[in-house]
Amino acid sequence: MGLLSAGTPLSWDDTKQVANHIRSHGITQFLHIWDRLKDKNGDELLWGDEIEYMVVALDNETKNAKLSLRQTEILIKLRSIVDNLSSETKDAITLPTFHPEYGRYMLESTPGSPFTGSISDLLAVEKNMRYRRTLARKHLKPNEIPLTLTSFPRLGSPGQFTEPYYNPCDAVSSHSLFLPEQITNPHVRFPTLTANIRRRRGSKVAINLPIFFDEETPRPFIDPSIPWDRSIYSEDPEAKNGAALPDHIYMDAMGFGMGCCCLQLTYQACNVNDARRLYDGLIPIGPIMLALTAGSPIWRGYISDVDCRWNVVAGSVDDRTEEERGFKPLEHDRFRIPKSRYDSVDLYISEDWRNRPEYNDQPIVIDHCIYSRLRQHGLDDLLSKHIAHLFIRDPLVVFSEIINQNDKESNDHFEVLAQSSVNCGLLIIGQNIQSTNWQTLRFKPPPPNSPIGWRVEFRSMEVQMTDYENAAYAVFITLLSRAILSFNLNFYMPISKVDENMSRAQGRGASQSEKFYFRKEVCPGGNTPKSSGSSSPVDGSRPKDRKMRNCFPPPEMPQNGMPKGPVEEEYEEMTINEIMNGKGESYPGLLGLIWAYIDTLDVSPQELSKIHSYLDLIRRRANGSLLTPATWIRNFVRAHPAYAHDSVVTQEMNYDLIVAIDEIERGVRSVPDLLPEYYTGGEVDGGSISP
Ligand code: ADP
Ligand code: MG
Ligand code: MG
Numbered sequence: 013m014g015l016l017s018a019g020t021p022l023s024w025d026d027t028k029q030v031a032n033h034i035r036s037h038g039i040t041q042f043l044h045i046w047d048r049l050k051d052k053n054g055d056e057l058l059w060g061d062e063i064e065y066m067v068v069a070l071d072n073e074t075k076n077a078k079l080s081l082r083q084t085e086i087l088i089k090l091r092s093i094v095d096n097l098s099s100e101t102k103d104a105i106t107l108p109t110f111h112p113e114y115g116r117y118m119l120e121s122t123p124g125s126p127f128t129g130s131i132s133d134l135l136a137v138e139k140n141m142r143y144r145r146t147l148a149r150k151h152l153k154p155n156e157i158p159l160t161l162t163s164f165p166r167l168g169s170p171g172q173f174t175e176p177y178y179n180p181c182d183a184v185s186s187h188s189l190f191l192p193e194q195i196t197n198p199h200v201r202f203p204t205l206t207a208n209i210r211r212r213r214g215s216k217v218a219i220n221l222p223i224f225f226d227e228e229t230p231r232p233f234i235d236p237s238i239p240w241d242r243s244i245y246s247e248d249p250e251a252k253n254g255a256a257l258p259d260h261i262y263m264d265a266m267g268f269g270m271g272c273c274c275l276q277l278t279y280q281a282c283n284v285n286d287a288r289r290l291y292d293g294l295i296p297i298g299p300i301m302l303a304l305t306a307g308s309p310i311w312r313g314y315i316s317d318v319d320c321r322w323n324v325v326a327g328s329v330d331d332r333t334e335e336e337r338g339f340k341p342l343e344h345d346r347f348r349i350p351k352s353r354y355d356s357v358d359l360y361i362s363e364d365w366r367n368r369p370e371y372n373d374q375p376i377v378i379d380h381c382i383y384s385r386l387r388q389h390g391l392d393d394l395l396s397k398h399i400a401h402l403f404i405r406d407p408l409v410v411f412s413e414i415i416n417q418n419d420k421e422s423n424d425h426f427e428v429l430a431q432s433s434v435n436c437g438l439l440i441i442g443q444n445i446q447s448t449n450w451q452t453l454r455f456k457p458p459p460p461n462s463p464i465g466w467r468v469e470f471r472s473m474e475v476q477m478t479d480y481e482n483a484a485y486a487v488f489i490t491l492l493s494r495a496i497l498s499f500n501l502n503f504y505m506p507i508s509k510v511d512e513n514m515s516r517a518q519g520r521g522a523s524q525s526e527k528f529y530f531r532k533e534v535c536p537g538g539n540t541p542k543s544s545g546s547s548s549p550v551d552g553s554r555p556k557d558r559k560m561r562n563c564f565p566p567p568e569m570p571q572n573g574m575p576k577g578p579v580e581e582e583y584e585e586m587t588i589n590e591i592m593n594g595k596g597e598s599y600p601g602l603l604g605l606i607w608a609y610i611d612t613l614d615v616s617p618q619e620l621s622k623i624h625s626y627l628d629l630i631r632r633r634a635n636g637s638l639l640t641p642a643t644w645i646r647n648f649v650r651a652h653p654a655y656a657h658d659s660v661v662t663q664e665m666n667y668d669l670i671v672a673i674d675e676i677e678r679g680v681r682s683v684p685d686l687l688p689e690y691y692t693g694g695e696v697d698g699g700s701i702s703p
């Protein structure tokens with residue numbers, strides 16, 4: 013491992029030379045996993061969350077809130093704390109793990125080992141998240157806070173937004189006009205990734221978010237904070253040559269996107285087919301949850317007209333060349349590629365008979381050689397397409413020490429080394445094709461030589477400012493994922509409509525103002541499971557489950573064969589309130605389905621009321637009686653005494669906002685328009701809430 017910690021990344025030209033080698037061995041590695049584990053069956057429900065934080069340093073004298081670039085020191089400290097704790101405690105779940113992330117101001121935490129399907133684990137997630145945050149907080153400086161905020165409002169603004177200060181002139185990897193080199197995790201992988209995306213693309217990335225026009229915002233809006241005439245790097249003139257659009261907030265570096273924080277959830281399935289079923293089931297849920305968790309309305313010091321990070325992250329790692337983006341005829345490159353490597357899912361992959369070919373209605377670019385190789389090996393069409401689609405991308409960072417691997421033992425060319433967080437992750441080594449395809453869902457095959465099974469990761473949600481909210485969304489998605497499998501819910505609709513929802517989800521106030529395509533009849537044969545309201549089992553003959561089960565029989569094809577009505581009649585446009593809380597007699601809403609699923613579980617009144625306190629937040633966010641974090645943040649700034657109604661978020665407003673968020677998290681500031689009245693800053697007490 014020592015050798016690899018000083019891994020030597022290849023130059024971009026050399027990386028290109030070995031791209032085919034990496035892809036080919038990546039596929040070999042995947043096939044070894046497939047051959048060994050395709051029949052793996054009976055794995056229990058294990059699941060876990062990932063929460064990302066930004067460490068913010070408050071300067072109370074100058075009233076500035078800055079990103080603290082101490083990730084390396086903080087992680088070393090946290091790792092040694094956790095090591096000490098592990099000698100004292102036997103409970104692996106409660107030992108948190110902290111991981112590095114792209115931003116040098118970021119941390120990621122996960123439970124020390126995954127949760128099980130027990131109700132007590134489900135309801136322990138908030139406590140676990142709080143413990144992780146408390147531990148992090150305790151080992152920061154007194155003026156530093158671990159903030160779970162999706163985007164930092166003044167990242168890349170004029171003035172000092174990092175502690176310590178660095179000048180963007182030295183951004184040797186990104187060549188950004190706004191972000192210094194030191195914003196990025198110093199591990200060689202991250203600067204290399206940043207530089208190689210720029211080199212592969214042939215220009216800096218270019219992200220333009222529409223500005224929010226307030227009363228005094230100048231029209232047209234030409235951003236005075238862009239150093240239009242800087243000339244240090246060859247890409248500096250890009251801004252004035254068309255990359256920066258009028259009436260938009262322009263961003264030019266990977267850090268603007270990968271420097272955002274999110275909330276992710278991973279579920280182990282019983283077997284590969286259930287994983288594929290769950291993956292498909294959650295695809296249409298991705299955009300809905302993005303809209304509902306919206307938390308990032310401010311970018312580079314301006315209020316924008318969007319509420320979510322998604323398109324910023326997609327743009328921030330868009331390494332496609334001009335040919336691939338369709339601006340030039342294909343000459344040097346192999347494919348026209350419609351999307352960034354960070355984007356929404358392109359393909360349903362389940363062999364469930366209900367997965368009609370019409371749902372995969374977007375042209376899907378695949379590597380045909382890889383596709384044929386997978387088919388010849390015996391893989392089915394959809395999974396072969398899925399993998400052959402991921403593998404149209406080039407590897408972005410290749411270390412010379414690990415070009416040649418034992419393909420039976422390693423999956424580094426396919427994905428990432430399993431021991432990625434050795435020594436607090438400071439030795440992250442490779443991270444390959446699968447792991448640099450960042451989509452709304454990730455289908456995760458088991459790593460070689462581990463007991464881990466087939467997993468599905470849900471990736472669209474924005475992180476929430478409090479662990480109560482993060483726990484609520486984790487509980488919601490966990491219960492929904494069980495309801496999908498146990499009731500055989502059918503959420504299929506054309507991928508093009510999911511993409512359309514993805515774009516609608518990000519607009520200002522989308523969770524209340526937009527409608528989203530959604531399937532009208534989601535239960536098999538129209539037999540909607542109904543909650544009795546008193547938590548009695550749906551099927552009175554079956555004893556209730558003491559824990560969330562993981563293995564369910566797949567849906568049976570009806571006697572009279574597949575229904576074949578036009579696909580367009582299966583879905584309609586609904587509000588988020590309808591999607592969540594129900595519409596008419598036939599569609600009970602996702603929450604209605606979850607309550608019906610809870611009826612099948614053996615839960616105590618105490619547990620029930622705690623579940624209620626989580627689902628209640630989601631019900632109220634969906635019906636608009638509570639605001640999304642994005643709307644709350646936007647309102648806070650617009651109501652700030654110093655706000656000049658010109659879309660500008662100054663250092664002082666940013667400081668006051670960050671202080672307010674910290675106070676909300678600690679429960680010393682009441683925000684009845686954002687959080688339920690029973691949120692007090694401590695763990696939500698199920699005992700006091702009646703369902
Ligand atoms: P990545 O960054 O690759 O998405 P992480 O390792 O950071 O993944 O976190 C993934 C989450 O999956 C963690 O919460 C972890 O507890 C959880 N997890 C670990 N093992 C399993 C498993 N066998 N099944 C489901 N989840 C798991
Ligand atoms: Mg992670
Ligand atoms: Mg990771």
Ligand code: MG
Pocket residue numbers: none
């Ligand atoms: Mg990650």
Ligand code: MG
Pocket residue numbers: 062064113120
């Ligand atoms: Mg992460």
Ligand code: MG
Pocket residue numbers: 062276469
């Ligand atoms: Mg993840």
